[in-house]
Amino acid sequence: MDTTSREYAIQQDSQDPLRRFRDQFVIPTKGDLARKTIKRNASEDERPSIYFCGNSLGLQPKLTRSYFEQYLSTWASKGVYGHFKEIGDTDLAAWLNVDADLQADMANIVGAKTSEVTVMQTLTANLHFMMASFYRPTQERWKIILEGHAFPSDHFAVESQIQLHNLSIKDSMVLIEPPSKDSPLIPTEHILSIIDQHASETALLLLPGIQYYSGQFLDMPKITAYAQSKGIVVGWDLAHAAGNVPTRLHDWNVDFAVWCTYKYLNCGPGSIGGCFVHEKHCQVTELNGAGAGSHSKLGYRPRLAGWWGSSKTSRFDMDNVFEPIPGAAGFQVSNTSVADTTAVRASLDVYKQTSIVELREKSLKLTKYLEDMLDLLAVEQEKTIGRCFSIITPRNPAERGAQLSVLLKHGFLDSVMESLEEAGVVLDERRPDVIRVAPAPLYNSWTDVFDFIEILRQACSKAVKTAPGTSHSVMVDGGKDSKGWSEIK
Numbered sequence: 001m002d003t004t005s006r007e008y009a010i011q012q013d014s015q016d017p018l019r020r021f022r023d024q025f026v027i028p029t030k031g032d033l034a035r036k037t038i039k040r041n042a043s044e045d046e047r048p049s050i051y052f053c054g055n056s057l058g059l060q061p062k063l064t065r066s067y068f069e070q071y072l073s074t075w076a077s078k079g080v081y082g083h084f085k086e087i088g089d090t091d092l093a094a095w096l097n098v099d100a101d102l103q104a105d106m107a108n109i110v111g112a113k114t115s116e117v118t119v120m121q122t123l124t125a126n127l128h129f130m131m132a133s134f135y136r137p138t139q140e141r142w143k144i145i146l147e148g149h150a151f152p153s154d155h156f157a158v159e160s161q162i163q164l165h166n167l168s169i170k171d172s173m174v175l176i177e178p179p180s181k182d183s184p185l186i187p188t189e190h191i192l193s194i195i196d197q198h199a200s201e202t203a204l205l206l207l208p209g210i211q212y213y214s215g216q217f218l219d220m221p222k223i224t225a226y227a228q229s230k231g232i233v234v235g236w237d238l239a240h241a242a243g244n245v246p247t248r249l250h251d252w253n254v255d256f257a258v259w260c261t262y263k264y265l266n267c268g269p270g271s272i273g274g275c276f277v278h279e280k281h282c283q284v285t286e287l288n289g290a291g292a293g294s295h296s297k298l299g300y301r302p303r304l305a306g307w308w309g310s311s312k313t314s315r316f317d318m319d320n321v322f323e324p325i326p327g328a329a330g331f332q333v334s335n336t337s338v339a340d341t342t343a344v345r346a347s348l349d350v351y352k353q354t355s356i357v358e359l360r361e362k363s364l365k366l367t368k369y370l371e372d373m374l375d376l377l378a379v380e381q382e383k384t385i386g387r388c389f390s391i392i393t394p395r396n397p398a399e400r401g402a403q404l405s406v407l408l409k410h411g412f413l414d415s416v417m418e419s420l421e422e423a424g425v426v427l428d429e430r431r432p433d434v435i436r437v438a439p440a441p442l443y444n445s446w447t448d449v450f451d452f453i454e455i456l457r458q459a460c461s462k463a464v465k466t467a468p469g470t471s472h473s474v475m476v477d478g479g480k481d482s483k484g485w486s487e488i489k
Contacts, residue, residue: 006451009450013445018362021350021353021442022442022443022445025061025442026059026062027049027443029424030044030048050423050426052426054263054440056436056438057263057269058264058266058347061350063347070090071339074090082095098338098342099119105348105351110242110257111251112250116250118332120272122260123239124156130275131158132303133256133331134235134255134256135204141202141231146158147176147186147207147208148176150206151212154206185214185392191223199230199231199232205232206237207237208239209236209257210244212239213405213430213434214393214394215394215403216394217245217400220236224254225252233256234255236254238258242259242261242274244263244363245360245363256277258273260273260274261343261347265344268340271340272341272344282301285298298323300324303324305324307335309330359441366445366449369449373450374456380457385460385464386464388460389412391404392406392434407434408433408463409433412433415459416459419458
């Protein structure tokens with residue numbers, strides 16, 4: 001069969017062992033996206049959209065609505081008793097235990113021990129909580145090494161933590177920049193060289209597991225081990241990695257990690273975040289001289305504390321004695337949002353039906369198919385209208401997740417995005433010239449990819465004709481008419 005045909009894509013979907021998961025998600029129709037209301041009408045287009053935006057906001061599992069109805073019914077019928085009473089006809093834990101109920105399943109997602117993971121707060125808030133505990137600058141070590149084009153929120157968090165210690169941002173924040181002006185990619189050896197340059201003065205290395213713009217999957221185990229061998233604490237932002245690629249945070253000896261749950265984990269906009277703290281940092285010990293039953297002489301890693309991180313056995317004693325829970329749960333501060341964890345429970349109950357390894361296997365094949373089809377389209381364009389784009393995500397499948405970042409000919413973005421939206425394709429843009437295409441293995445298909453390529457072909461043809469200041473002699477990847485990475489950033 002012709003591998004470039006739609007029949008081939010349909011055949012691949014029919015042979016996909018994970019195809020059943022697509023039916024467990026609510027995929028917006030083209031009519032849903034086109035109308036300006038949430039209420040459907042009988043005459044609209046009921047064909048499903050092509051949703052390639054799970055790297056920004058994942059789709060809603062059908063379980064979510066069912067679980068939210070259970071949560072709301074419990075609140076309505078039990079009131080405050082919902083905190084403590086086990087209810088027979090619900091899939092949800094009593095509210096007092098909703099955080100603990102998620103630990104084991106979330107630990108499986110990121111490759112950790114159950115005790116090393118907690119669900120709390122939001123990503124940037126968790127980043128602050130972790131840095132409050134792990135960024136302990138001294139006269140000898142005070143610098144933080146950060147990827148130069150990390151998501152802005154990470155920059156803001158690092159800058160503010162440095163300022164809270166009355167240190168200079170200029171002297172304390174080291175930015176790792178891509179070594180080539182024509183590419184956003186950062187080779188592992190370049191990262192290690194920056195670590196070498198600043199190792200003796202560095203307190204913390206904070207990097208993204210997957211870089212949000214380029215889609216590059218960093219070599220987490222190698223970088224972690226190397227930095228720690230230099231005496232540096234290592235933390236990871238897994239916003240684009242959790243639920244996307246397999247990680248082994250415990251085995252890799254990562255000190256801490258944080259992530260959100262609204263991207264590949266499909267828990268809804270702004271949903272509650274996740275946090276990993278290696279067990280070596282989570283221990284609670286009785287200090288010498290502390291008597292039996294004493295709560296005032298416990299040894300534990302300094303942290304920003306709150307009542308939800310204190311032992312359940314004494315949490316409601318109101319005696320103002322903090323007795324931290326061993327493990328990552330001891331870093332919690334406030335009582336957990338039950339609404340948020342209801343969405344997380346629904347998502348994890350989908351993930352429990354498969355494994356991150358199986359999802360990765362499909363993701364590698366699906367993303368490679370997208371890459372191959374884009375390459376074929378680029379070759380076709382070179383012979384006709386001129387090449388309109390290039391892929392800036394690593395070509396090595398091991399160095400990327402489900403996302404391919406596509407650099408468009410300068411000036412094409414608005415026209416291409418308009419065409420994609422009109423055709424019911426959902427993906428996101430990073431100005432001035434990049435679209436990020438993320439086929440999520442839980443709900444995307446080979447047919448989605450094939451149809452997207454056909455729509456992109458038409459969108460590029462239209463852009464060539466209508467975008468201002470363009471010509472048919474389009475070159476990319478450093479060509480004379482392209483916008484280099486140094487201009488884009």
